[in-house]
Amino acid sequence: MKSPTLHDVARLAGVSSATADRVLNRRGNVAEKSVRKVEEAVNQLGYVRNIAAANLSKKRGYHLAFVLPRRSHAFFGRMHEQLQKAALHLKSARVSIDVIEFEAFDIHALEAALSGLSETNYDGVAFVGLGQEAALKPLEALRASGVKVVSLVSDGPQDCRDHYIGIDNEKAGRTAARLVGMAHAGNIGRLIVAAGSLDARDHSDRIKGFRAVLKRDFPNIEITPVIETMDQPRQMRELLSERLRNDAGNTAIYNVGSGNEGLVDAIRMNGRDGLSVCVVHELSTCTRDALEDGTIDVAIDQRPEIELNRALALLQAIVDDLPPPPAPELIPAIYLRDNLPNE
Structure with missing residues (x-):
């Protein structure tokens, strides 16, 4: 069946092709009554504007x-x-x-x-x-x-x-929490969480979803105060190394944001003793290498x-x-x- 044309729309609406064209391309200066007639004709015929052709003819980009x-x-x-x-x-x-x-x-x-x-x-x-x-x-x-x-x-x-x-960042945080909880297999845990900034909506949403799942399904896992790194590798390396050296009993790490180069360095310098799982966001050259050598366990990538x-x-x-x-x-x-x- 032949597709409806601009001429078909104009004829059904009882207006000129020029008027129909003005309505469809929103150029104004058309009576409201005519606009309604053209819109009704478009809906009745199932007319679809060829935007690409119109833009090309007008040399519009x-x-x-x-x-x-x-x-x-x-x-x-x-x-x-x-x-x-x-x-x-x-x-x-x-x-x-x-x-x-x-x-x-x-x-x-x-x-x-x-x-x-x-x-x-x-x-x-x-x-x-x-x-x-x-x-x-x-x-x-x-x-x-x-x-x-x-x-x-x-x-x-x-x-x-x-x-x-x-992505749905709360859902991403819930996913990370499920992975962390499964890795603990019902055992007591102590978790280090790192974020670029708690003021960033995506990071705060991930932490919100993460906390909700742990509280509901894995209450035996404690979340320690969040490390804020501004996603800077150097800041991540220093703050995470300090936490790993000085706080006993850490069983997991979750990095909500970036700065993974610093995270990987900190784990390699301080070792993984006692860590059940390390979950990060982003697949990069750094995190790929860290996955392959066992420094980290999971990378959640939002593509x-x-x-x-x-x-x-x-x-x-x-x-x-x-x-x-x-x-x-x-x-x-x-x-x-x-x-x-x-x-």
Whole structure:
């Protein structure tokens, strides 16, 4: 069966093709009565706009911004690398991207990076959230100016963005707790938890989910005060080494964030005596090697490359006023030494 055309929509609505085109492409200056007739005709016929053809005929592209922490952090480095790999494809699809970097966990640096973007003619902005409270004003300014906003990795208040792309961080924390509890096999435990920052939404959500499962199902495992490392390897190495040397009876380590190079160094320097399990986030060269040699046991990876690709597809769709592309829930991969992917 032949697909309905713009001419079919105009004829059913009783308006000219030019009027129908103005309604479908949201160019305004059309009476409300005619708008309703065109929308009713679209629904009745099942007409779908050919966005790609329309954009090509108008030589229209997409101007997007990605506001990301600096690539010195391994996780976000993978996002930067994925953008570089996609550059040629994006260029052919008429997508131009600016990458704006800020220091991770610095909410004021995020606010500064977002400020002024509403005056730069971006169609869409993707940013890594930090709880957002200090960044609400620039985000509100972006949305008020018609810019589509997507939060990545760490979500915040829903009224500051159009969509969130990332894992369910509470669920990730619950998963880590289940792994830690199973490793203890009903025995009493003492757990060291490290996080980049308790002010970061993704880290606090993981700890929330983690604590909930331990309290409910593994109450014999004690959580010691959380170490905050700002995801800096040196800070992680120093603070974790101090805890391993001075606190007796530690049976497990869970690193909520990054800084895994420092964690691996600390364990190798101080040994694994008494440790039943060590669970971290992110699969990197460092954590892969540590899994293979038994320094750590589990790496929970949220696959930032997939998050980035979804953000690109989502921004292009919502800029064109289309519904988000269908996608299953993003579930982290759980890696052991036995199921590491090929390099």
